[in-house]
Amino acid sequence: xxxxxLIVDDEPDIVSYLEMVLQDSGFETMTAGNGNEAMxxxxxxxxxLVTLDITMPEASGTxxxxxxxxxxxxxxxPVIIVTxxxxxxxxxxxxxxxxxxxxxxxxxxxxxxKPIDREAFVEAVKGxxxx
Amino acid sequence: MSASxxxxxSYFLLAIFVLAFVIRTLKLARxxxxxxxxxxxxxxxxxxxxxxGSYLEEVDWWTxxxxxxxxxxxxxxxxxxxFLKALFEHNRKLWWFxxxxxxxxxxxxxxxxxxxxGGVASVAGMTVGEWALVDRGxxxxxxxxxxxxxxxxxxxxxxxxxxxxxxxxxxxxxxxNLLVLLAMFVTGLWAVFSVSGFAGHTxxxxxxxxxxxxxxxxxxxxxxHLLFALIFLAxxxxxxxxxxxxxxxxxHEVRWDDEPVTAGSKLDRELxxxxxxxxxxxxxxxRADGKKTWVDIAxxxxxxxxxxx
Numbered sequence: 001x002x003x004x005x006l007i008v009d010d011e012p013d014i015v016s017y018l019e020m021v022l023q024d025s026g027f028e029t030m031t032a033g034n035g036n037e038a039m040x041x042x043x044x045x046x047x048x049l050v051t052l053d054i055t056m057p058e059a060s061g062t063x064x065x066x067x068x069x070x071x072x073x074x075x076x077x078p079v080i081i082v083t084x085x086x087x088x089x090x091x092x093x094x095x096x097x098x099x100x101x102x103x104x105x106x107x108x109x110x111x112x113x114k115p116i117d118r119e120a121f122v123e124a125v126k127g128x129x130x131x
Numbered sequence: 132m133s134a135s136x137x138x139x140x141s142y143f144l145l146a147i148f149v150l151a152f153v154i155r156t157l158k159l160a161r162x163x164x165x166x167x168x169x170x171x172x173x174x175x176x177x178x179x180x181x182x183x184g185s186y187l188e189e190v191d192w193w194t195x196x197x198x199x200x201x202x203x204x205x206x207x208x209x210x211x212x213x214f215l216k217a218l219f220e221h222n223r224k225l226w227w228f229x230x231x232x233x234x235x236x237x238x239x240x241x242x243x244x245x246x247x248x249g250g251v252a253s254v255a256g257m258t259v260g261e262w263a264l265v266d267r268g269x270x271x272x273x274x275x276x277x278x279x280x281x282x283x284x285x286x287x288x289x290x291x292x293x294x295x296x297x298x299x300x301x302x303x304x305x306x307x308n309l310l311v312l313l314a315m316f317v318t319g320l321w322a323v324f325s326v327s328g329f330a331g332h333t334x335x336x337x338x339x340x341x342x343x344x345x346x347x348x349x350x351x352x353x354x355x356h357l358l359f360a361l362i363f364l365a366x367x368x369x370x371x372x373x374x375x376x377x378x379x380x381x382x383h384e385v386r387w388d389d390e391p392v393t394a395g396s397k398l399d400r401e402l403x404x405x406x407x408x409x410x411x412x413x414x415x416x417x418r419a420d421g422k423k424t425w426v427d428i429a430x431x432x433x434x435x436x437x438x439x440x
Binding site for chain 1: 180181182183184185188190221
């Protein structure tokens with residue numbers, strides 16, 4: 001059976017691209033446009049992995065990540081953060097360092113700054129879903 | 132130099148320091164309101180920092196209650212002031228010298244505090260010289276402070292001089308400031324190691340300033356060093372080293388000022404006042420003529436027929 005991946009992003013172009021990349025690699029995909037929709041989808045569909053954007057309307061990726069990680073039933077679902085958020089001097093990995101240092105939530109399983117390195121991204125997804 | 136000259140010079144330098152420090156601080160506090168931007172996370176957002184969130188995530192966040200966590204903010208400030216955390220994270224190469232430099236200055240500030248305290252106590256008739264905290268603590272704090280400061284100043288000077296990126300962004304005054312501070316640290320070290328009874332002499336100097344009567348037996352190197360330190364103090368408010376005051380405003384009035392702009396509020400009025408200032412910016416794309424305000428420029432479509440309406 002195909003593994004299910006939830007793509008959470010408010011940019012339709014990014015969603016289409018990630019859908020294409022993941023479907024081409026043999027995964028089933030579903031999508032959500034913000035943190036609230038994503039939480040509903042996770043509860044309803046129980047995906048095997050989530051790719052998560054951070055800056056989104058209604059409910060941000062940061063808030064969704066907290067809700068997911070603090071829910072005992074959902075906290076083990078692997079999350080790959082895919083974001084264009086940068087830090088001082090355009091540091092593309094600043095958000096990864098930032099979220100990995102929070103007391104309430106653990107570090108995400110993987111992190112990719114936009115634009116993503118397609119091969120490395122697919123490798124990471126396969127690696128996480130094989131584990 | 133006679134004792135009375137040293138005394139007068141000391142008062143003069145202290146007066147310059149106090150006056151210039153107050154004026155410069157007031158100027159910083161009265162700078163125009165900054166650009167409003169939504170930066171997060173802010174350490175005083177209660178319950179948000181633990182997971183990296185912010186109340187700016189909320190839809191219409193300005194209409195919702197915002198709880199403040201001042202303990203969290205104090206912890207952040209403590210780490211920043213005591214360990215220069217942001218520099219450690221973003222410019223490690225500079226931190227290796229900046230940290231001993233600043234920590235040395237903190238120790239010297241503590242030593243100066245002890246010196247003044249001891250001076251006051253002496254004037255009040257207490258035999259402070261017998262207090263181990265003062266008698267041993269003051270030279271220890273000062274010696275370590277001068278040593279760390281000197282290591283930091285030399286390291287910062289050479290790092291800024293030899294690193295292409297840093298040299299290009301370092302003003303000539305920064306090199307001069309580092310040399311002035313280095314001279315103060317070195318004369319201080321000299322005084323601590325060459326004079327027995329360093330604590331007693333420095334407290335005598337502080338007490339002398341309070342009573343307008345310097346004790347005659349203060350060794351030359353101690354007087355010279357303390358005068359040099361006072362010259363540095365008088366010079367300090369005129370330099371970029373006032374950043375220790377400016378930093379308060381950078382954090383509290385810019386980075387962490389999350390007060391929303393509501394219609395009719397003081398902030399709203401201040402912003403409107405700024406927007407109605409004439410613009411003299413020479414950049415051609417702004418098309419400023421010294422008469423148009425920021426509002427005129429921001430609403431100018433560039434089409435003569437629309438602008439005329």
